[in-house]
Amino acid sequence: MSALFAANSLGEFLANNVSERWGLALAAFIHAFILINVFALAPLIFIWLERKVSGRIQDRLGPTRVGGRFGWLQGLADGGKLIQKEDLVPAAADSMLFRMAPYIACIAAFGTFMLLPFSGGWVAVASDIGLFLLVAILSLEVLGIILAGYSSGSKWSLFGGMREAAQMVSYEIPLAITALVPIVTVGSLNLVEIAEMQTSTVFLDGWLMFNNPFTFIAFFVYFTVATAGCKRAPFDLAEAESELVGGFHTEYSGMRWSFFFMAEYAAMFVVSGLASILFLGGWNTGFGFIDQALAVTRYRGALELAAIDPETGLYLTNFYLPSFLANLFGMVVFVSKASLLVFVQIWIRWTLPRLRIDQVMMTCLKYLIPISCVLFLGATLWPIGVLHFAERSTVMPFFEPIQNKIERLKGVAQKSHDDAEEERAEQDSPVSDVKDERPAVELAPAVASAPLGSEGSK
Amino acid sequence: MDIGLNHYLVVGAVLFVCGIICMATKRNAIGILMGVELVLNGANINFVAFSRYTALGLDGQIVSLFVIVLAAAEAAVALAIALNFYNNHLTIDVDRGDELAG
Amino acid sequence: MTGEQFLFWLLALTTCGGAIAVVVSQNVVRMAFWLVVALGSVAAIYFLLHADFVGATQLMIYVGGTIVLLIFGVMLTASGPYVKIKTSPGDMVIASGVGVLVLFLLIGTVTAVDWKQAHRSLVGNEHAEYPPAPAAGYNKSNPSSGNTARPIGLKLLGVSLEDTDPTRKDAQNLSAGYLLPFEIVSVHLLVVLIGAGYLARAKRRVPVGADAVVETLAAPVPVQVGVYAGFWRRAAAMLIDGIVISAVQVPAALLMGPLTEPPSNAFVCVSSLLIFLYLAGMESSAYQGTIGKIIMRIAVTDTYGQPVSFLRAAARTLSRYLSGFCLLFGYFMALFTKRKQTLHDLVAGTLVVRRK
Amino acid sequence: MTAEESLIVKLLTAAWLLPLLGFAVEVFGGYWQKSRKSKAAALMAVACIGCGFVASASALCLGIEWSALLGEGTKHDVMEPISGTFYLLGEFGPLVLSLDYYIDSLTLLMFTMVTLIATCIHVFALGYMSDELTDDHVDHEVHLSDGGHFHRPGRFYRFFSFMSLFCFSMLGLVLAGNIFQVFVFWELVGICSYLLIGFYVERKSASTAANKAFIVNRVGDFGFIIGLMVIWTSFGTFRFFDHEIDTKPVPGLFTMISRVEAEDAHHDEKHKSSAEHEKDEEHPEGEEHPEGEEHHNGEEKAEESHPAGEHATAEHHAHTMQLDVDDARSVVFLHKDNKGTRIADPVTETEKSIPYWLLIVAGVGVFAGCIGKSAQFPLQTWLPDAMEGPTPVSALVHSATMVAAGVYLAGRFYPMFAPEVLLVIAYIGCITLFVAATIAIVATDIKRVLAYSTISQLGYMMLGIGVGGWAAGLFHLITHAFFKSLMFLASGSVIVGCHHEQEMPKMGGLWRKMPVTAFTMLVGVIAICGLAIPFSIFGAKIAFSGYHSKDAIVASSLAFMNANQIHFLLFFVPLVTAGITAFYMFRLWFYTFAGTPRDKKVYDHARESPLVMTIPLIVLSFFAIFVAVGGEVGPLYGLLQGSEPVHVDGGAVSVATEGATAITMPSRHAIHDVHGQAGWYALIAAVSGAVFAYLLYGIRVIDPADIKRNFSGVHTFLVEKWRFDDLYEVMFIKPVHVIARWCTGFDRGYIDGLLHWLSRKTVDVSNWDRKFDENVIDGLVNWIGKVVYKSGRSLRHLQTGLIRQYVMFIALGVLALFVLLFVMFPA
Incomplete structure (x- = not known):
């Protein structure tokens, strides 16, 4: 269970402060609330963006009326309309599966937000296999599409579902492989760690995209594959209206129909966010001096949270405001990057014509999979080659290796932390006062090493 | 009641038995394949539960990983066989594939 | 609850x-x-x-x-x-x-079964904790996180992170791990992939007389369409090529330094590149074959009897490594494939035929 | 072992094993190929032996200390022997059978020579054997009963695979590190020659010749085996070199039979050598002999107190070596440490020794093998018959492989030979060279002349080794290999050019038709005769290789005669034979190439051979001219001296150092002193022989036919090869036939009768057995079969083919098993 909720900031904080059982439940609730209220809004914004961008590309204005100048409430208005519509189930449909399918698609798309970090430590589940789990959950979305296509009892839907199944299953393979290309460089599947390692020294040098030629190409391959995996144009064969009416959602209407679109836009955001974490530095800006300062601040914050009182052996959970602000800034950076990539996807959709289904499949199976395999092989051999021939860990002449950088920044944070400790110790002489001022939680070593589940049952 | 090893083993047993019944009753080849998957999953639950509740350690999880991977391979081959069966018999009903009956 | x-x-x-x-x-x-x-x-x-x-x-x-x-x-x-x-x-x-x-x-x-008793007698400690602590993850500071990816990965390689009990002598030692089963499963998966694809493939029939049609097309080197070069002839051609290559390589290596010392990386890279260019270039040239192949009167063509492009020849040359890696089995495939093709021939879609 | 040494070992191993690989590939690939028109096997063989040559030459370049060879310093610094074990075949108590290697400069030289010549011959054979490149080869020399000729598929691949095996065997023999391994490869060489001589197996003459060669060789090998037995029992090891058994150092054969300084050398020898040395001291060129200088220095270090002039006598005295014998001079002690003191055998921990006569038996036994292999008197008869094989085979057999093996072994085993054995060798060689040369005078078949000349030259080599000219004998082996292979290939070219005409009386004037062949042949003839311009130009004589080597042998025998006056024949016979050699070789050349054509048909059809055949000729003639350049101070001789056994240098004395039976081997110094003198003698003999031939066959001053008429008795005797074959017929073959007839009678009368009786009884018994079998056993088996069949028919209804039922069966079976388990083990 704790693996599911292994959060190292909010969950632990609540577990330590409130009570272990209810703390975790509370954390889960808070996460869910944030997900629904913040990121379910993201599709609405992106739908508005889509209409706006398409309008501008087609030399028209797009929505203008609802919500002030830019029609920015258009998405909400659409949602309101859709909720009011009748929830239709065709007579030929397999009604249980028909009703169930949109939920599966939606849950799979939104479930991935659980693993997507937004800033240093700001993640619901900081799993060591975050990337793996994220891709696994994302791949469940196809199930909803297939079930929708099958259960509608319409041949257009069946064709759409079939195409979708073939396309998504095929594109999952290059997606996973290209996502593994930067993994080879950093050596971790933990998305937080991956992003933290991309702190730049000078300008953009920390971004994994610029780490070596293979990651550079891999970014573009990944982005193409991710676009196809989200069944976005020019790969939107599952809902090609000129051929299949509406594809798998031909028979859907109202809220169930809109669930598919929420899922689609959520998935777009997730793959774009993943792209920015894997290739574009995550919440790092790319400017060396800013990144380093922010990283030191974040590490300092982590040290403050995990500080142990040397006399009592208790955790001192200090709240460190600069760290919080740095994380907030990081989130802004991250969301901007991801949104930019979503914008590019929209841009592509309204620029490029649609492919034929056999072209789509051939592109994937004959080109993208071999290319991604070659990239993976190259990314594996590159560090060995650089180490062997140039006798250094990177070809960049003046940038330091990833591991050294992290160690150095952590060292700086540790030093400033120690200095602050000393300062505090000098200012506040009596130990008991300190204990009163700061919230302290007793965590005996034996308990700390025992599983939370068994602890709860004792 | 504390959740212990027995609970998980019973869940595994239920899965296993469901798989057996599935294999024994479904005339659809795909259905039989699903029964096989259920049986394998029942066994896998046992492995992982033992890895948690006994001194087996990570070995149980590794074995279950092997099982999962091999089950995927088995599913691929079984589906290919099912497709061939369909090509040859124009049905997926396994009761029709009794050419070798004594 | x-x-x-x-x-x-x-x-x-x-x-x-x-x-x-x-x-x-x-x-x-x-x-x-x-x-x-x-x-x-x-x-x-x-x-x-x-x-x-x-x-x-x-x-x-x-x-x-x-x-x-x-x-x-x-x-x-x-x-x-x-x-x-x-x-x-x-x-x-x-x-x-x-x-x-x-x-x-x-x-x-x-x-x-009394699992508690069974566990204790298995461990050999009457007061062992039951249930035991879960297999500790990589993250020691947070043992309940269940991060098992790294321990499992290491376990596959034979390193066991979970046994920290110092009384167990073999705890920190390397064991064979699960590397061999892992490899076997990987090969099994590959075989299954190919086998499933083969079973489920659409059956196609090659039109009769395809070979005869292409014979009329002009080719720079007259070859005997359908007369495939045998294993021994090809082996001899390879031997001759080996002599030709080493006739250049060995003196060059002698210039670089004594033969008893391993050659430098640069030398290995350059000579590998040159060998690659020699093989791929000669096979895609008008000669349609390396010097050994010319001497042994055989030529490389595509499946329609036409000369191969450089890309195809390059693919053929690179996939020679593939043939070599599987214990040279790729080469021996020429002994029993229908058109006497080796593995790299199959990969690149080429044939080796006798010259006229 | 340094990296360089291990590289040499690897190179030589590769050169040795490549032909074996070639053999395997050729023989199987050839067997399976569809058409017999493929040259692939030949190219493979050429490639293998060519690579072998490259590897051997590289090893030669790597292994030789060139500065020591060409500059100052002793020749023994040229190369340290490399030895070791490839593979342990088995251990039988203290006796170890293994595949070893022993590499010194001689080995390297032999490798390079063998591979080079074999490469040339292979290339030549590409052209020579090309008429075998057919699926339907007609053998015109085989007449069938219906009057037609014999038809068979071409055997191109078979020829080259045998050639590869031949090269492999010879190289293995050279590389061998123990005498047993030598024997193994010795036999392999024998079987290869058998296969190749009998290549045209359908021809009666060819198969007979092959059998003859094989059987005659077995006679020699019998002696070889006796020698091996003696070595096994007395020495307990076969290895040449020092090695270790269970970390105990065990000396090899060569170290066991090391020499000590003679206690009292021959008075004459002492006197003479001291006198010569004094003369040498005054001579301005005395400093030219670095080896002498070195010993000089060594002596100075040992006895510093002696003034330089005084110890000169002592030096030569000290250098006369003798086997370490007991006081009764009948037992030879083995095992000595570096300082020469006797020690116990590390394995058995006893002081080991061997009776002196047994040592002689061992030496003579091993030499008997050499007699057979190198066609020495009295086993020389097989070699001329071996001409039945294709000419490239003859070239290979006569130059680099088979016959060279015998001389090589004699040289390699030299440290084991007691002086008495050496005397035997010398006399055998002496007789052989004379007998063969005389027969060659009257032979008319071009290949037979060459064959007898080979026997004669082998006699020279043996003589050289026997009289203490170790390096001279092997020197001649190398040079002879080049010019004899050259001449054989040239004769092959002539034979091909004349459409398989081998009789010289039918040729003549061919040099106009085939100039390259004629002049390369002339090079070979001059080389073998030893013609030279005996004046120094740029410090070296203008001479072909044969002059230098033959000169060295004659010089050795002259020195030997000086030391042992009683054995004067050992000098005069070779000297005279040198003249005979020149005579018959020029006779051959004049007969074949000069003069007017005698048979118009042959002449008209004659043509020069293709390039693939002439290029090897040119290559070989180049080597025939230049291989021995510099003579005694040249690189080749220096290389040979680099692996010369230590005691050769000073000369050895026999155990009986007094009286008529005493034998004193000349020292190198002594040989060198008579070198110039001997060279003049040999040159005069050769020139006179050549002039005589020119008079007889070149300008025909006297008609040879007249001579033939006048000396018809001698001529017939010579044409019949000294009647050796008749002698053997009477001595061996007839008695064997008589014994065989007796055995046949015994076999037919007694053994067959017993067998017939037994068979009748067996038939009776089996008749009873059959009745029992048919009624009782078959009835039982049939009953079981019926029961099984019936039950099977009823059981097969269980197999419904329904997968779901099978699943149910499994589940029920598991249930039943568990229920059974609970019932039987209720706890």
Whole structure:
């Protein structure tokens, strides 16, 4: 269970402060609330963006009326309309599966937000296999599409579902492989760690995209594959209206129909966010001096949270405001990057014509999979080659290796932390006062090493 | 009641038995394949539960990983066989594939 | 009821319910749906058991992969959207009876064992903690996190992080690990992939007389279409090429330094590149073959008897490594393939034929 | 072992094993190929032996200390022997059988020579054997009963695979590190020659010749085996070199039979050598002999107190070596440490020794093998008959492989030979060279002349080794290999050019038709005769290789005669034979190439051979001219001296150092002193022989036919090869036939009768057995079969083909098993 909720900031904080059982439940609730209220809004914004961008590309204005100048409430208005519509189930449909399918698609798309970090430590589940789990959950979305296509009892839907199944299953393979290309460089599947390692020294040098030629190409391959995996144009064969009416959602209407679109836009955001974490530095800006300062601040914050009182052996959970602000800034950076990539996807959709289904499949199976395999092989051999021939860990002449950088920044944070400790110790002489001022939680070593589940049952 | 090893083993047993019944009753080849998957999953639950509740350690999880991977391979081959069966018999009903009956 | 208990009962319910629904359903797609429910719940049970990597794998492979394949099978084989092949009620009753008996047997067996005592006698410590601590993850500061990806990876290589008990002598030692099973499973997967593709492939028939048609097309080197070069002839050609290459390489190596010392990386790289260019270049040239092939009167063509492009020749040269890596088996394939093709011939789609 | 040494070992191993690989590939690939028109096997063989040559030459370049060879310093610094074990075949108590290697400069030289010549011959054979490149080869020399000729598929691949095996065997023999391994490869060489001589197996003459060669060789090998037995029992090891058994150092054969300074050398010898040395001291060129200088220095270090002039006598005295014998001079002690003191055998921990006569038996036994292999008197008869094989085979057999093996072994085993054995060798060689040369005078078949000349030259080599000119003998082996292979290939070219006409009386004037062949042949003839311009130009004589080597042998025998006046024949016979050699070789050349054509048909059809055949000729003639350049101070001789056994240098004395039976081997110094003198003698003999031939056959001053008429008795005797074949017929073959007839009678009368009786009884018994079998056993088996069949028919209804039922069966079976378990083990 704790693996599911292994959060190292909010969950632990609540577990330590409130009570272990209810703390975790509370954390889960808070996460869910944030997900629904913040990121379910993201599709609405992106739908508005889509209409706006398409309008501008087609030399028209797009929505203008609802919500002030830019029609920015258009998405909400659409949602309101859709909720009011009748929830239709065709007579030929397999009604249980028909009703169930949109939920599966939606849950799979939104479930991935659980693993997507937004800033240093700001993640619901900081799993060591975050990337793996994220891709696994994302791949469940196809199930909803297939079930929708099958259960509608319409041949257009069946064709759409079939195409979708073939396309998504095929594109999952290059997606996973290209996502593994930067993994080879950093050596971790933990998305937080991956992003933290991309702190730049000078300008953009920390971004994994610029780490070596293979990651550079891999970014573009990944982005193409991710676009196809989200069944976005020019790969939107599952809902090609000129051929299949509406594809798998031909028979859907109202809220169930809109669930598919929420899922689609959520998935777009997730793959774009993943792209920015894997290739574009995550919440790092790319400017060396800013990144380093922010990283030191974040590490300092982590040290403050995990500080142990040397006399009592208790955790001192200090709240460190600069760290919080740095994380907030990081989130802004991250969301901007991801949104930019979503914008590019929209841009592509309204620029490029649609492919034929056999072209789509051939592109994937004959080109993208071999290319991604070659990239993976190259990314594996590159560090060995650089180490062997140039006798250094990177070809960049003046940038330091990833591991050294992290160690150095952590060292700086540790030093400033120690200095602050000393300062505090000098200012506040009596130990008991300190204990009163700061919230302290007793965590005996034996308990700390025992599983939370068994602890709860004792 | 504390959740212990027995609970998980019973869940595994239920899965296993469901798989057996599935294999024994479904005339659809795909259905039989699903029964096989259920049986394998029942066994896998046992492995992982033992890895948690006994001194087996990570070995149980590794074995279950092997099982999962091999089950995927088995599913691929079984589906290919099912497709061939369909090509040859124009049905997926396994009761029709009794050419070798004594 | 603690959170764990609640989750367990919930998941047990969905798992067993899903499984039973699979049995009861008569529609194959519904069966698949309930199977997804059951298997997804099994993945959640793995998370509950601190086996996060296994759980993720279960999700990825079973729920994400196998189920899709199953639905594929359904769609390709069903003659209509609602195919129901009914089971006779008698069968159902008998199977259920036997199933219930087996279930009682299993439950009886499971509950008959005192696991706590069994664990303690197995460990050899009468006061061992039961249940034992979960297999510790990589993250030592947070043992309850269940991060098992790295320990499992290391375990596959034979490093055991979980045994920190200093009294156990072999605890920190390297063992053989699961590397060999891992490799075997990998090869097995590859074989299955190829085999499944072969079984499920669309059967195509090659038009009769394809060879005869292409014979009329002009080719720079007159070759005997359909007269494939034999293994020994090709081996001799390779031997000659080896002599030619070493006749250049060995003096060059002697210039670089004494032969007893390993050559420099730059030398290896340059000579590998030159050898590659020699092989691929000669085979795609108007000679259609290396010096050894010219001497042995054989030539490289594509499957239509035409000269090969440089790209194809390059692919052929690179896939020679493939032939070499599988214990030279790729080369020996020329002994028994129908058109005397080696593995790299098959990969690049080339033939080696006799010259006129 | 340094990296360089291990590289040499690897190179030589590669050169040795490549032909074996080639053999395997050729023989199987050839067997399976569809058409017999493929040259692939030949190219493979050429490639293998060519690579072998490259590897051997590289090893030669790597292994030789060139500065020591060409500059100052002793020749023994040229190369340290490399030895070791490839593979342990088995251990039988203290006796170890293994595949070893022993590499010194001689080995390297032999490798390079063998591979070079074999490469040339292979290339030549590409052209020579090309008429075998057919699926339907007609053998015109085989007449069938219906009057037609014999038809068979071409055997191109077979020829080259045998050639590869031949090269492999010879190289293995050279590389061998123990005498047993030598024997193994010795036999392999024998079987290869058998296969190749009998290549045209359908021809009666060819198969007979092959059998003859094989059987005659077995006679020699019998002696070889006796020698091996003696070595096994007395020495307990076969290895040449020092090695270790269970970490105990065990000396090899060569170290066991090391020499000590003679206690009292021959008075004459002492006197003479001291006198010569004094003369040498005054001579301005005395400093030219670095080896002498070195010993000089060594002596100075040992006895510093002696003034330089006084110890000169002592030096030569000290250098006369003798086997370490007991006081009764009948037992030779083995095992000595570096300082020469006797020690116990590390394995058996006893002081080991061997009776002196047994040592002689061992030496003579091993030499008997050499007699057979190198066609020495009295086993020389097989070699001329071996001409039945294709000419490239003859070239290979006569130059680099088979016959060279015998001389090589004699040289390699030299440290084991007691002086008495050496005397035997010398006399055998002496007789052989004379007998063969006389027969060659009257032979008319071009290949037979060459064959007898080979026997004669082998006699020279043996003589050289026997009289203590170790390096001279092997020197001649190398040079002879080049010019004899050259001449054989040239004769092959002539034979091909004349459409398989081998009789010289039918040729003549061919040099106009085939100039390259004629002049390369002339090079070979001059080389073998030893013609030279005996004046120094740029410090070296203008001479072909044969002059230098033959000169060295004659010089050795002259020195030997000086030391042992009683054995004067050992000098005069070779000297005279040198003249005979020149005579018959020029006779051959004049007969074949000069003068007017005698048979118009042959002449008209004659043509020069293709390039693939002439290029090897040119290559070989180049080597025939220049291989021995510099003579005694040249690189080749220096290389040979680099692996010369230590005691050769100073000369050895026999155990009986007094009286008529005493034998004193000349020291190198002594040989060198008579070198110039001997060179003049040999040159005069050769020139006179050549002039005589020119008079007889070149300008025909006297008609040879007249001579033939006048000396018809001698001529017939010579044409019949000294009647050796008749002698053997009477001595061996007839008695064997008589014994065989007796055995046949015994076999037919007694053994067959017993067998017939037994068979009748067996038939009776089996008749009874059959009745029992048919009634009792078959009835039982049939009953079981019926029962099984019936039950099978009823059981097969269980196999419904329904997978679901099978699943149920499994589940029920498991249930049943568990129920059974609970019932039987209720706890």
